[in-house]
Amino acid sequence: MNSSVLFHPGEWLYLDWVLLVASAWLSIGLIGVFALRRLALVAKVLFPAGGVFGVVLLGIALIATQAAPETAVLPIGLPQLPFHFRLDSLSAFFLMVIGGVAAGVSAFAAGYFRKGEGTPPGLLCLEYHVFLAAMTLVVLADDAYAFMVMWETMALASFLLVTTNHRIPEIRNAGFLYLLIAHIGAIGILLCFGVLQANTGDYSFENMRAQQLSPFWASIAFLLALCGFGAKAGLLPLHVWLPEAHPAAPSPVSALLSGVMLKTAIYGILRVCFDLLDLRLWWWGVLLIAVGVVTALFGVIFAAAQVDMKRLLAYSSIENIGILFTAIGLAVLFSSYGMLPMAALALTAALYHTAGHALFKSLLFLGTGAVLHATSERSLGKLGGLMRYMPWVAWVCLVGVIASAGLPPLSGFVSEWLLLQGFLFATGLPSYFLNMLIPVVAALVALVAALAGYTMVKFFGIIFLGRPREERLALAHDAGAWERIGMAWLVTGSLALGLLPIQFIQVIDPVTQYLTGAGLGATVADHGWLLVPVALDRSSYGPAIFLLGIAICCALVFIIVRGIYHGRVRRSAPWDCGFPWQTARMQDTAEGFGQPIRQIFEPFFDLDRQLPSPFDSEPVYRVQVGDYFWRWLYLPAAAGVERLARLLGHLQQGRITVYLLYSFLTLIAVLLLVRR
Amino acid sequence: MSAASLSAQFLDIVIALLLAPLLTGWVNQWRARLQNRSAPSLLQPYRLLHKLFHKESVLAEHASPLFRGAPYILLGCMTLACAIVPTLSTDLPLAPAADAIALVGLFALGRLFISLAAMDIGTAFGTLGARREMLVGFLAEPALLMVLFSVSQIAGSTSLTTIVERLADQGPAIYTSVMFAGVAFTLVALAENARIPVDNPATHLELTMIHEALILEYSGRHLALIEWAASLKLFAYSGIGLALFFPWGVSEGQSPFAVLYALPVLILKLAIGGFLLAVLETISAKLRIFRVPEFLATAFLLAVIGMLVNNLQGH
Numbered sequence: 005m006n007s008s009v010l011f012h013p014g015e016w017l018y019l020d021w022v023l024l025v026a027s028a029w030l031s032i033g034l035i036g037v038f039a040l041r042r043l044a045l046v047a048k049v050l051f052p053a054g055g056v057f058g059v060v061l062l063g064i065a066l067i068a069t070q071a072a073p074e075t076a077v078l079p080i081g082l083p084q085l086p087f088h089f090r091l092d093s094l095s096a097f098f099l100m101v102i103g104g105v106a107a108g109v110s111a112f113a114a115g116y117f118r119k120g121e122g123t124p125p126g127l128l129c130l131e132y133h134v135f136l137a138a139m140t141l142v143v144l145a146d147d148a149y150a151f152m153v154m155w156e157t158m159a160l161a162s163f164l165l166v167t168t169n170h171r172i173p174e175i176r177n178a179g180f181l182y183l184l185i186a187h188i189g190a191i192g193i194l195l196c197f198g199v200l201q202a203n204t205g206d207y208s209f210e211n212m213r214a215q216q217l218s219p220f221w222a223s224i225a226f227l228l229a230l231c232g233f234g235a236k237a238g239l240l241p242l243h244v245w246l247p248e249a250h251p252a253a254p255s256p257v258s259a260l261l262s263g264v265m266l267k268t269a270i271y272g273i274l275r276v277c278f279d280l281l282d283l284r285l286w287w288w289g290v291l292l293i294a295v296g297v298v299t300a301l302f303g304v305i306f307a308a309a310q311v312d313m314k315r316l317l318a319y320s321s322i323e324n325i326g327i328l329f330t331a332i333g334l335a336v337l338f339s340s341y342g343m344l345p346m347a348a349l350a351l352t353a354a355l356y357h358t359a360g361h362a363l364f365k366s367l368l369f370l371g372t373g374a375v376l377h378a379t380s381e382r383s384l385g386k387l388g389g390l391m392r393y394m395p396w397v398a399w400v401c402l403v404g405v406i407a408s409a410g411l412p413p414l415s416g417f418v419s420e421w422l423l424l425q426g427f428l429f430a431t432g433l434p435s436y437f438l439n440m441l442i443p444v445v446a447a448l449v450a451l452v453a454a455l456a457g458y459t460m461v462k463f464f465g466i467i468f469l470g471r472p473r474e475e476r477l478a479l480a481h482d483a484g485a486w487e488r489i490g491m492a493w494l495v496t497g498s499l500a501l502g503l504l505p506i507q508f509i510q511v512i513d514p515v516t517q518y519l520t521g522a523g524l525g526a527t528v529a530d531h532g533w534l535l536v537p538v539a540l541d542r543s544s545y546g547p548a549i550f551l552l553g554i555a556i557c558c559a560l561v562f563i564i565v566r567g568i569y570h571g572r573v574r575r576s577a578p579w580d581c582g583f584p585w586q587t588a589r590m591q592d593t594a595e596g597f598g599q600p601i602r603q604i605f606e607p608f609f610d611l612d613r614q615l616p617s618p619f620d621s622e623p624v625y626r627v628q629v630g631d632y633f634w635r636w637l638y639l640p641a642a643a644g645v646e647r648l649a650r651l652l653g654h655l656q657q658g659r660i661t662v663y664l665l666y667s668f669l670t671l672i673a674v675l676l677l678v679r680r
Numbered sequence: 681m682s683a684a685s686l687s688a689q690f691l692d693i694v695i696a697l698l699l700a701p702l703l704t705g706w707v708n709q710w711r712a713r714l715q716n717r718s719a720p721s722l723l724q725p726y727r728l729l730h731k732l733f734h735k736e737s738v739l740a741e742h743a744s745p746l747f748r749g750a751p752y753i754l755l756g757c758m759t760l761a762c763a764i765v766p767t768l769s770t771d772l773p774l775a776p777a778a779d780a781i782a783l784v785g786l787f788a789l790g791r792l793f794i795s796l797a798a799m800d801i802g803t804a805f806g807t808l809g810a811r812r813e814m815l816v817g818f819l820a821e822p823a824l825l826m827v828l829f830s831v832s833q834i835a836g837s838t839s840l841t842t843i844v845e846r847l848a849d850q851g852p853a854i855y856t857s858v859m860f861a862g863v864a865f866t867l868v869a870l871a872e873n874a875r876i877p878v879d880n881p882a883t884h885l886e887l888t889m890i891h892e893a894l895i896l897e898y899s900g901r902h903l904a905l906i907e908w909a910a911s912l913k914l915f916a917y918s919g920i921g922l923a924l925f926f927p928w929g930v931s932e933g934q935s936p937f938a939v940l941y942a943l944p945v946l947i948l949k950l951a952i953g954g955f956l957l958a959v960l961e962t963i964s965a966k967l968r969i970f971r972v973p974e975f976l977a978t979a980f981l982l983a984v985i986g987m988l989v990n991n992l993q994g995h
Contacts, residue, residue, distance in 0.1 A: 389802065391744045402746075411792060412778070412785040421781050428829055428838065436992075443987040446829065447980070450822035457788055457821075458814045461795050465810060470802030471742070534776050543838040546777035550786075553763070553774060557756035558749075565733065565901055572736035578897055579738075580803040581884070591799075592807035600815045604973050 018068040019076050019091040022099060022144065025061045029054060029137040036129030046125040047114050052486075054133055055110030061103030061140070068096035069514050075146060081153070088208055090146035093514040094279065097355060098143045098271045100511075101362045104497055105263045106136050112370045112490025113256040115483070116377070122169040135161035135260065142268050148197035148207040155193065155268075159186040162265060166253040178248035185235050185245045192232025193272065199225040200280055212280045222281050226288050229276040230295070237269035237325045240299045241633050247306075250318035251382065255373025258314060262321045263366030267358050270328055274354075277336055278519040286340040290441065292333025297448045300326025304455040305608055308462060308601040309629045311384050311594040313372050316463055317365065320408065323452060324361045328354055330449060331423050334430070335520070341433060344522040346426060349537055351516045352509060352524050353422035359508070360415035360501050364407035367494040368463075371401040374487055375467060378480035384462075384594035389472035393480040398468040400491045405464045407498050409457040413547035414502035418535070420453055425543055455601075462597045471588040503547050505535045595627055602629065610635055688769035688931070688939050695943070696762035696919075700911035701725035703918065703954055710958035725911060729904050737900030740801045750797035751898065751905035757790035758912035765919035768942045769931040770841040779838040780828040783920070784821060787872070790909070791817045798894040809893030812969065816878060816890060819976035820868045826983030827868065830861040831924045833990050840920070844927040852928075857993070860986030862925050866960075867979035869917045871972070874910070876961040878972050881910075888966060918953050922946075 032050050039045045068074075073092035080087050091099075113132070117125055138158035145151035163186070167179035201207050202215040217225065235242040250258045277284060303322030310316035331354035338347035372382075374397045381387055391398040407414035427446035433439055472478060483491065501508055506528050513525030524537055534546045580586055602609060610630035616623030655666075705722045712719035721727075739748070763774045764783055778786060795810040795817075828838070834855060835843040871878040874891035883889055895906050923930075929945035931938035967975055 389742070391746065391800070392742060395744075406789070406792070409788075409792060410785075411789045412782050417782075417785055421785075424781055424825075424829075425838070428832060439991040440988060443826075443829070443984060443991055447822060447826050447984045447987070450825040451818070451980075454788070454818040454821040457792060458818045461792060461799075461810065461814050465796055465799035465807070469744070469746070469796060469799040470807065540776070541837055541839065541842050543779045543781075544776040545779060545782050549774070549777035550760070550782065553760045553777065554753065554756040557759045558752040561752055561755055561759075561905065565905070569733045569901060570736070572900075574736055574738050575741050575743075576738050578740035578801045578803050579899075580801075580805055581896065583804075586803060588802060590804040591802050592804075592811060597807070597811050600811065600973075603970070 017074045018064055018071055019074040019089060019144070021064045022061065022068070022091060022140065023076070023089065025057050025064070026137040026140045028057050029133040033130035033133035036126040036133070038126070040124050040126035043117070043125045046129045047117055050129050051110050051114040054136065055107045055114070058103045058107030058110055062100055062107065065096045065099035065103055066511065069093045069100070069511055081149065085149055087150040088146035089144040089150065090209070091144060093518045094271070094274060095143045097512065097515045098267060099140060101267055101359055102136070102139050102143065102264050105260070105362050105366050105494070108490045108493035108497070109256045109259045109263070109366055109370065110490070111493060112373070112487050115486030116254070116256055116373055122171060128165070128168060131161050131164045135165060139264060139268055143271055146209045148201070152190070152194060155190060158265065158268065159183070159190065162261060165257040166249050168254050168257070175252040178252035182245040182249040185242055188242070189232045189235025192228045192235065196225050196228035196232055196276065199228065209280060213282070216282055219283065219285060222283055223285060223288070225281060226277065229273060230292070233269040233272040234295070237266050237329070238322045239295055239325065239329060240302055241637055243299065243303070243322050244631065244633060244638060246322055247315045247318040250321070251312055251314035255369055255376060259366035259369035262318070262369060263362040266321060266325055267362055270332070270354070270358055273332060274519065277332070284336050284340040286337055286438070289333045289337025289340060290438070292336055293330050293445055296326045296329030296333055297445050298326070300330065300452045301448060302326070302608065304452050304459060305601060305605045306629070306631070307459045308455060309598040309609065312382050313375070313384055313463065313467060314369070314382060316459065317368055317372065320456070320459060321365055323456060324357070324365065327423070327449065327452065328357055330445065331357065331426070334423070334426050337433070337438070338430070339520055343432065344520050346430065347520045348516040348522040348524055349422060350426040351520060352512050353419050353426060355512045355515060356422060356508065357419035360407065360419055360498070363494050363497040363501060364404045364415065367404040367491060367498060368401060368408060370487070370491050370494065371397055371404065374483040379477055381474070384466045386474050387467045387477065388470045388588065388591065389477060390480055391468040393478065394482040396482045396488060397491070400495050401464060401468065403495050403498055405460040407502065409460040410453045411457065413551040415498050418502060418505045418547070421545055422537060423449065425537055429538065429542070458601070462594065466594050466597060470591045473588050473591070503551065505547060506533070685771040685773050689763065689772050689774055691939055692768050692772060693759060693763045695768060696912060696915055697759065699950070700915035701729060701908065703915055703950055704911045706951065706954045707958050710955050711961055714958055714962040725907070729908055732904035732907065733901050735900040737902050740897060742801070744800050747797045747800040748902065750793045751902045751909070753793045754790045755905045755909045755912070757786050758909045758916060761786050761916040762912055762919065764840065765916050766841045766844050766923055766930055767919040767946055769939050770844050771932065772841060775839065775841045780832060780840055781825065781838055783840070784825050784828065787913070788817065788821055794894055794906070801897045803897065805893045805896050809890060809896065812890040813894050816871050816972060816976065819973055819980065820871045823864055823976060823980040823983045824868045824872070826980065826987055827861045827865045827924070830857045830983065830986040830990050833987070834858065840923055844923045844930055845932055848927040848930065857986040857990040858925065860982045860989065864979045864983035864986065865921060865924065867975065869921060870960070871976055873914045873917055875957070877964045877967045878975065880966055888969070918950055921953065922949050
């Protein structure tokens, strides 16, 4: 293991470069403070510069995944308590995700932020870059202290970013809800580290790795980590902040939240389960799979019923997080039984999906940002037909939609394919119960994937296809140059991940080697352009050949049809079974498109329907889809807290004599307790 | 990759493209006979394609490039699907590029594009068709995947060619799980190919149509491509069914002539399958659209039970 202390003479390690990128981001943020209201400088210089550092981070991390772990001690913070940092392949992988997505989002942000949107641009620039730097350092942290400081910085910076338009009360509420749940999570993580250090008083990760906890305490630590990181990731039932915070935030921020910040929680759970804990129990895997698959199903069903485009994407993120946790659960299950190659397969699926989701979800959020700017409309029911007015954004979003629907030949399919392979060959498990569980979960994963396709058709079809549902949509303009650069970067990434799985699995290989001691790299490298995770006669997939096959078919058919017959086209009014009076209002609304889902999965929804009677002169039809977790969990909890607060309020008498009495009683109590 | 395997691949695709409309014609003919109507010629689908290719294509004024491109992509997807399914030979160079899971993805990709194209014009029927098609799709897709999984576990592979080889080698054997999977597959195949009881390929009755509502705005060569793709889809599904449940008689690349022996066997199997499909369509009635989820949920459940049985028996 290489170690270094920054600013000492000698060789520069990758870790030093990464820390340099983080400090560069911090300095860009600081410059922003001095250019508080100079939008041109902030947007056209600072944000692109931040994006360039994102690319740099991507490059360094790409090399560092293959390198040996490096550590550094930074004498910042409290005396005798320096920050420990460590760069190993796991953190390098997540740095890649952060750098890659940040580059695209920063370029988009350069064209996105305008005057008069709440927080002044300079301050926004500070929050944004502190957020990026904090995420980078969370992934690098090698002791609980540094981790928690960075984790909280990340939460605070993102809270401030979410509440950019803080003059709107809903946005403030969304921000507070997010902050609350982030802190419930932080408590869980803090307690988890407390268990992991096993009474040694040494909170460095190195010490935690060396500890051998009993299964009981290890399980406690695991449950606390699941709770803590699950809150950040949006696992059921702590998911409620996601659909509130994502629509509230400006689109580039939603892209970062969904694409990158949720992934830090994935990083955390992987770090704790596979690195800091030295044992894994089978029921942890089952718990992770169960929570994951329920979250995924819940997320996708709610996504299909949404009528706000950013809420729809937020629920879709919940679904993807569910799939990620399912994959991690499968890896834990396999590794608890010592089936290391299978654990590596499941883990590869999880990491692949992490990167894939980071790219396509941030791409789609940026797409909604472009739509929002062009139309100032977020509700699906008032959009439509935008493909004609903003073709660039539409085609780019189509790529994101195909990836998100988990269809070949793009990135979403590769990870789903690997995950299903993991489930399919999971038959060697030494327990009847597990062997029965696995097919059911595989079936649910397949259902979730198919429903994701439904959701994405709704998302794309209602926004971009059909006829504009409002007249002013005809004035919508396509995205600007900076926005295009940012989206093009993410599209390229999505395509590359979809078409080059062999190369990307080579990048993931050291990570799975480090976490489970096995990897797919060697198997995968032997078969040229075919992705072969286990053996050639078992399963194989070649996305490039796949795409080429379809493209050649299309081209040949096109040429032959034109050659033998003709290419004549006549334009006329749409036919629609000969019905002449068509208006844009006759298309499906977002509610209408989600109706089959509401009907089939009715028990999941807290529906509030208002149907007109036949005698209404002005009939109103309204349907609102609510979340039972609000009604049965959060609102009662909030009411309970309020009642408790009112009870405690009786202590507050406003008279000095009463308060003196309190002090006196406290003193007596302390004296009684502290007996020598 | 030898010349024999390349020619087998080529033959596989060409036979699929040529025979697919014939299969449709065969099913239609039998349906008409069983329903006491005078039957159309076997070649009627070819005549229809020829007629449509000759006609000019009428597009809505505001149709986007997506609308014009979708039929080509759909046909491309279905052709690739037919190229992967081992109908004549298992020695197919393209087959390793997509296994059974990717095949399901391929069908889903085609469905996504045609549904988006239907929404593009913005008519009431188009979006209605897209919504219903996606509804059928999201219920049928996991069921199909589970069917494929059940058989994959027995053969120890998700590659269709390997499944056919291994199942054909071990001779006729009865697996409980495969029987569940077979019933589920039949239900899914009916739904996916827009057949009675889920959809009626011969109707334009607005309340019941699914597939026809999707393609309502298409005409001329675009419609021809879609009709051809629908035939190919039926052919591919028949091919999958034969590969999973009747894998015998397919060439395993021993000699170039084995492919030629496989062809009559394939035609015989398809003829019987087509006849049974016509019988099924004649004796069942169209379901209300609200009952379709129940129909497909049954398929899904049967497929999952099949896989559970498989795992219980320790495969």
